[in-house]
Amino acid sequence: EPEVTQTPSHQVTQMGQEVILRCVPISNHLYFYWYRQILGQKVEFLVSFYNNEISEKSEIFDDQFSVERPDGSNFTLKIRSTKLEDSAMYFCASRAGTPSISYEQYFGPGTRLTVT
Amino acid sequence: DAKTTQPTSMDCAEGRAANLPCNHSTISGNEYVYWYRQIHSQGPQYIIHGLKNNETNEMASLIITEDRKSSTLILPHATLRDTAVYYCIVSPSSGGSYIPTFGRGTSLIVHP
Numbered sequence: 001e002p003e004v005t006q007t008p009s010h011q012v013t014q015m016g017q018e019v020i021l022r023c024v025p026i027s028n029h030l031y032f033y034w035y036r037q038i039l040g041q042k043v044e045f046l047v048s049f050y051n052n053e054i055s056e057k058s059e060i061f062d063d064q065f066s067v068e069r070p071d072g073s074n075f076t077l078k079i080r081s082t083k084l085e086d087s088a089m090y091f092c093a094s095r096a097g098t099p100s101i102s103y104e105q106y107f108g109p110g111t112r113l114t115v116t
Numbered sequence: 117d118a119k120t121t122q123p124t125s126m127d128c129a130e131g132r133a134a135n136l137p138c139n140h141s142t143i144s145g146n147e148y149v150y151w152y153r154q155i156h157s158q159g160p161q162y163i164i165h166g167l168k169n170n171e172t173n174e175m176a177s178l179i180i181t182e183d184r185k186s187s188t189l190i191l192p193h194a195t196l197r198d199t200a201v202y203y204c205i206v207s208p209s210s211g212g213s214y215i216p217t218f219g220r221g222t223s224l225i226v227h228p
Contacts, residue, residue: 004159033215043160043218067216091159103207103214104150107159 002026003114006092012114013082021077029072030097031076031107034067036060036088042062043091048096049075082115089113120204125223129200134191136222138204141185145165148207149180150216151189153200160218163189194226 005024013019025032034046047057049067065079075094079086089112092106121139128134140149153185164171164178166187171178177190191198203221207214 042220043154045215045217048215075198089157093159103148103216104165105160105216106162110157110159 004092004094004106006090006108006111008111009109010112010114012116015084015115016081018058019079019082019113020089021079021092021113023075023077023108024073025075025092026096026106027073028096029094030107031055031095031105032067032069033093033095034077035093035107037091037110038088045075046090058100079113082113084115087113087115120206120219122202122204122219122222124220125225127225127227128191128194130191130196130226130228134194134198134224134226136189136191136202136204136224137186138189139186140204140206143184144208149178149184150205150207151176151178152203152205152216152218153198154203154221156184157202163202165207187223194224196228198224198227199226200224 007022011019014052032049035043036046045058047061047067064080068076087110089110091110092108096103148165148167149164153158153163154160164173164223166178166180168180169183180187201221203218203225205216
């Protein structure tokens with residue numbers, strides 16, 4: 001069964017460093033998402049991506065964040081200068097697009113980001 | 117988005133049916149009810165969704181009341197691996213964009 005994969009599973013970085021989290025969505029899916037979950041908190045939406053551009057983003061997704069789909073298979077989230085409060089689990093998700101009218105998303109296993 | 121209300125926690129004996137309720141009294145006519153679950157430290161997992169008819173798949177059944185103001189997710193024979201947080205989410209109006217809003221969900225504990 002096709003699944004969303006994410007690498008690395010755990011990333012430790014120092015404050016101020018740049019990190020790139022990688023995701024391989026399910027092939028033939030058209031919509032891509034990043035969410036984060038701070039330990040013990042809710043799953044929070046960061047950004048959605050469709051047709052090679054951001055379609056929606058939350059207030060969390062500020063200028064320090066960027067997303068890219070560099071090669072038609074990978075979908076990356078970059079944090080330019082990490083802060084302690086960026087420590088969280090980051091989940092990538094994808095969903096099939098039109099003509100499907102169902103909106104279920106398929107999530108990856110997550111990357112645990114620890115900023116020290 | 118229509119707001120949902122779920123109990124904070126529930127427990128169930130292994131092998132028995134787990135019935136997880138959700139209230140969504142402000143749901144509008146073209147909004148769907150979606151259920152996801154999140155097993156500890158894993159990504160959310162889609163379970164099932166429905167509009168007004170009852171739905172069943174290999175994971176669960178979804179019963180939606182006739183007035184659509186509430187629904188129940190049924191795991192017919194719960195196993196220990198079904199221990200997870202279950203989220204009931206109402207989709208916004210139709211369109212290309214749909215961003216599920218995850219609340220606190222119901223923490224289901226299945227015990228031996």
